[in-house]
Amino acid sequence: MKKVMSVLLAIVVTASLNAQKLTIKGSDTCLPLVQKEVEGYSKKNPNSSITVIGGGSGVGIAGLIDGSVSVAMSSRSIKMEEKQKLMDGGKTLKSATMGFDALAVVVNPANKVSQLTRQQLEDIFTGKVTNWKEVGGDDMKIVVYSRESSSGTYEFMKEHVMAKKNYAATVLSAPATGAIIQSVSQTKGAIGYVGLAYVEKNVKALSVSFDGKTFVKPSVDNAKNQTYPITRPLYYYYVSTVEADLKPYLDFALSAEGQKIVKEVGYVPVK
Amino acid sequence: MVSNLNKQLKDFKERFIEGILMVSGTVTTVAVLLIIIFLFKEGVSLFGKSPLENNISILVNEKNPLTAITAAQIKDISDQKITNWKQIGGADDSIILVTINELSTYYTDDQLGDNLQFVPDKVNELVGKTPGILGLFSTKNLGDKYTHKYLSIKDITIGSFLFGKQWFPTATPAAQMGILPLILGTLWVSFGAILFALPIGIAAAIYLAEIAGKRMRNTIKPIIELLSGIPSVVFGFFGLVVIVPIIQKLFHLDVGETGLAGSIVLAIMALPTIITVSEDAMRTTPRLMKEASLALGATQWQTIVRVIIPYSFSGISAAAILGIGRAIGETMAVIFVTGSANVIPHTLLQPMHTIPAVIAAELGEVSQGGRHYKALFALGCVLFIMTFIVNLIVQYIFSKRKHNQV
Numbered sequence: 001m002k003k004v005m006s007v008l009l010a011i012v013v014t015a016s017l018n019a020q021k022l023t024i025k026g027s028d029t030c031l032p033l034v035q036k037e038v039e040g041y042s043k044k045n046p047n048s049s050i051t052v053i054g055g056g057s058g059v060g061i062a063g064l065i066d067g068s069v070s071v072a073m074s075s076r077s078i079k080m081e082e083k084q085k086l087m088d089g090g091k092t093l094k095s096a097t098m099g100f101d102a103l104a105v106v107v108n109p110a111n112k113v114s115q116l117t118r119q120q121l122e123d124i125f126t127g128k129v130t131n132w133k134e135v136g137g138d139d140m141k142i143v144v145y146s147r148e149s150s151s152g153t154y155e156f157m158k159e160h161v162m163a164k165k166n167y168a169a170t171v172l173s174a175p176a177t178g179a180i181i182q183s184v185s186q187t188k189g190a191i192g193y194v195g196l197a198y199v200e201k202n203v204k205a206l207s208v209s210f211d212g213k214t215f216v217k218p219s220v221d222n223a224k225n226q227t228y229p230i231t232r233p234l235y236y237y238y239v240s241t242v243e244a245d246l247k248p249y250l251d252f253a254l255s256a257e258g259q260k261i262v263k264e265v266g267y268v269p270v271k
Numbered sequence: 272m273v274s275n276l277n278k279q280l281k282d283f284k285e286r287f288i289e290g291i292l293m294v295s296g297t298v299t300t301v302a303v304l305l306i307i308i309f310l311f312k313e314g315v316s317l318f319g320k321s322p323l324e325n326n327i328s329i330l331v332n333e334k335n336p337l338t339a340i341t342a343a344q345i346k347d348i349s350d351q352k353i354t355n356w357k358q359i360g361g362a363d364d365s366i367i368l369v370t371i372n373e374l375s376t377y378y379t380d381d382q383l384g385d386n387l388q389f390v391p392d393k394v395n396e397l398v399g400k401t402p403g404i405l406g407l408f409s410t411k412n413l414g415d416k417y418t419h420k421y422l423s424i425k426d427i428t429i430g431s432f433l434f435g436k437q438w439f440p441t442a443t444p445a446a447q448m449g450i451l452p453l454i455l456g457t458l459w460v461s462f463g464a465i466l467f468a469l470p471i472g473i474a475a476a477i478y479l480a481e482i483a484g485k486r487m488r489n490t491i492k493p494i495i496e497l498l499s500g501i502p503s504v505v506f507g508f509f510g511l512v513v514i515v516p517i518i519q520k521l522f523h524l525d526v527g528e529t530g531l532a533g534s535i536v537l538a539i540m541a542l543p544t545i546i547t548v549s550e551d552a553m554r555t556t557p558r559l560m561k562e563a564s565l566a567l568g569a570t571q572w573q574t575i576v577r578v579i580i581p582y583s584f585s586g587i588s589a590a591a592i593l594g595i596g597r598a599i600g601e602t603m604a605v606i607f608v609t610g611s612a613n614v615i616p617h618t619l620l621q622p623m624h625t626i627p628a629v630i631a632a633e634l635g636e637v638s639q640g641g642r643h644y645k646a647l648f649a650l651g652c653v654l655f656i657m658t659f660i661v662n663l664i665v666q667y668i669f670s671k672r673k674h675n676q677v
Contacts, residue, residue: 058637080371081324084411087386126350141525148611148632149441165350166442169452172528172610172622175632179511179607186516189525 022245023069025053026060027152028177029101029195030073030234033265037098040261041252050249057152061237065089070242074235075101075152076159092240096250099259100268102196102223103156103230106181106203108188113137115207115215118229121161124191127168132189144171145180145192153177156232157193196223197266223268234267310655313648319426320642322445328413329422330398330406337361339423343437345445348405356403364403370444371412391416407444427642432649438613438624440633440643448646452615454653456530456623457599460609463534463619464541464598469591471538472545476587479546480553481575492547499543507607510536515608522620528610531619536604541594548593552586553579585668592665596658602627626654 024034031054038050053069060072065085078093086093105121107113113136116124123129124142132140146167147154158164174180177198184190185202192203196218199205207215210229222228236253238246252258259269321327322342329340337360347353348366357363371390374383378393391414398406398419425431427448435449475495479488511528514535519527556579564574580587610622611632630647637644 081409084371084387143526163351166346166439169437169439169614170612170622172526172612173632174611175606182511183515183528187519187526 021049021051022071022242022249023051023053024060024071024073024236025055025063025069026073027057027075027234028054029057029075029152030098032197033099033234033262033267034073036261036265037253037258038249040257041249044252045248048249056148057155064091064093064237064239071236071238071246073098074237075232076155077233077235078237086239094238094240094243096236096238096254097270098234098236098253099262099270100223100231100233102218102220102228102268103153103160103193103232104196104199104205104218105191105193105208105230106184106199106205107191108184109202109204110188111137111204113206114204115209117212118161118208118210119212121208122163122165125157125162125167125171126165127170140189143187143190144168145183145190146171146173147177147180147193148173148175153193153195160232161230195266196220220263220266220268231268307655310648310651313645314652315649317427317448317642317645317649318429318432320645321424322427322448322642323407323424324409324444324446324642326410327407327444328410328417329424330394330404330408330413330417331420331422332398332402332404333420334402335361335420335422337422339425341425342445342447345405345407345424346437346439346442346447349442349444366405367401367403368405368407368444369397369401370407371409387412390414395419432646433653436615438629440646446642446646448642450626450650450653452613453624453626453629453650456609456616457625457627457654457657459530459616459619459623460533460537460605460625461595461598463530464537465591465595467534467538468541468545468594468598472542472590472594473549473587475542475546476550476553476590477575477579480550481571481579492550495543495546498539502603503540503601504603504607506536506540507604510604510608518620524620526610526622528608528622529620530609530616530623533605533609533623533625534619536608537598537601540601540604541597544597545590545594548590549583549587552583552590555586556582585671588668589665592661592668596661596665599658599661600627600654602631606632626650626657630654 024038031052034052038052042048042050057072057074057076060069060074061078061082063069064072065082067089078095083093105116111132113132116135120129120135124135125144125146127144129135130142132138132142144167146157158167172183174183174192177194180192180194181198181200181203184192185200199218205218207217208228208230209215216222216228218228218230223231236246236250254270259271262269323329323345329345331337335356337356340359344353344359348368353359353366355363355365369377374390374393374397377397383389383393390412394406394408394412395416395418398404398417424445432448432450433454434451435447436451437447437449438452439447479492483491510532515527515532517527518524518529518532518535560578560582561574564578565571569577605625606628609625609628611624611628612622613624614621616623630650633643634647637647
């Protein structure tokens with residue numbers, strides 16, 4: 001009896017050692033993509049166990065720093081101070097790009113305005129411009145929706161479009177991308193931003209220009225050929241100690257099959 | 272002999288049960304106390320801290336005549352609302368803001384070193400050769416190399432926290448930690464909620480206690496009690512999809528996410544408490560009193576207004592206050608519908624933000640032990656004190672009720 005038990009125990013222990021246990025945590029923008037990638041990977045490698053958790057880019061990277069997770073997904077590049085904290089903890093950071101996401105600026109479908117320049121967007125989100133007639137629309141107050149400050153989208157918009165200026169205090173913040181779509185679709189003077197994959201028919205995506213001359217519509221093709229300016233890379237950040245465990249998964253995610261999933265979910269493939 | 276043994280066994284059993292009760296009571300009390308101590312320990316440690324992130328120093332060139340700067344000025348500088356030193360009392364020179372993140376635009380990665388080991392030298396060099404510089408660097412980035420001038424900044428105080436008008440906790444480099452808009456938002460939304468919930472709740476309670484037939488009561492009451500079992504996020508989304516557009520159309524507003532929408536959703540959520548508690552209070556009115564009133568020729572309505580409501584007044588007040596307590600502390604429902612804008616509200620028809628919603632939305636993101644984290648705990652303390660006051664009032668009213676009954 002004892003023998004049988006110890007054999008069973010040995011089997012259980014070795015089985016659990018063989019299975020990779022990895023947790024990927026972070027950006028809600030990356031979440032749908034990484035979930036699909038992990039699904040595809042697990043089908044081919046039934047032994048693997050990878051858990052994916054959302055919460056925001058900042059949450060994932062904070063997890064890397066305090067050691068609660070070994071892989072973070074992020075919709076913004078890691079900040080200098082975060083990198084420093086990691087180094088202070090004696091960890092070596094590695095990264096991989098999983099794909100690109102284009103950020104679409106959306107307005108209510110009834111809005112006459114269909115294109116804006118970067119400067120105009122900055123003025124709107126910092127509260128300098130408050131009426132649509134100042135940017136070529138009807139005489140109507142602009143209602144600005146933003147994501148919560150934990151969102152990588154929030155930081156990306158601030159750094160990439162608003163020249164690092166702070167949002168106006170009057171900006172309404174929505175707890176989720178779905179809430180922004182819902183609010184913009186039912187508020188006439190609304191403007192907000194969402195990931196390209198989330199754009200629906202009940203909101204209108206604006207063409208954007210960073211040079212003030214050529215306006216480009218947000219689409220997967222325009223993001224891929226780099227003509228659409230509000231595009232951002234999505235990253236995996238991980239500590240060097242899990243590199244060996246993570247490698248098979250990363251190879252899959254960057255393979256032709258993995259990149260096909262990127263496209264299916266609505267993001268822009270790396271290759 | 273046998274009966275003696277039995278008695279001993281019984282004694283032992285009773286003592287055992289008493290022991291378990293005592294232990295669970297003590298454990299609960301200790302747990303609650305620990306949570307409160309933790310909350311206040313983290314919250315209070317915010318005060319006396321610099322509004323800048325840990326160990327960040329403000330560096331300027333020796334030629335700069337200023338000696339101090341405020342957090343609000345730093346934010347305005349990084350927002351480019353202030354671009355020249357003379358706007359804040361310095362010399363006529365444009366301000367060049369440099370933090371560790373901008374350093375890479377002045378020096379190449381090679382110059383800074385693989386492990387950033389040359390950063391202190393470069394910071395010192397840059398500050399020395401740039402008269403208009405405003406450098407924000409942590410002591411780690413300075414090492415012992417820094418030889419130029421520092422500016423001082425006022426620490427966060429209880430006063431600046433409670434009465435500050437700007438809440439930009441993630442603003443870099445200088446966070447703005449003023450919670451006045453949040454306190455006022457919480458009060459507006461809760462006050463509005465109780466304004467809706469109280470009349471409707473009491474009316475429903477009177478109906479259930481005195482007017483409705485037995486069968487009616489047995490159907491309606493479980494349904495009302497069921498309301499409190501619905502997750503609050505469902506109420507929130509219901510509010511966003513249904514109530515927000517109605518408010519927008521009704522008042523011809525630019526935006527429907529307002530304090531009013533929050534009040535209505537919270538009123539719906541507070542109703543079960545108010546109805547159940549005040550109905551129970553009304554039903555404790557002694558039958559003799561009711562019958563005496565009716566026997567004197569009073570109508571049923573007169574009996575309700577003159578006998579039942581006065582008798583159960585303290586119970587109704589307690590119901591109202593429990594309802595407010597629920598409204599003040601509610602999170603997920605309001606996060607969807609109030610618009611979450613950090614501005615000081617002047618009417619209920621404006622977007623506003625409440626304390627619990629801020630904590631829920633932001634606590635997930637903060638780096639543990641940081642200044643934003645502490646500020647959220649300090650917000651928790653403020654909320655705790657607000658609900659504590661509400662609880663004191665409830666206790667006062669309950670003690671008054673006992674006095675009445677004697």
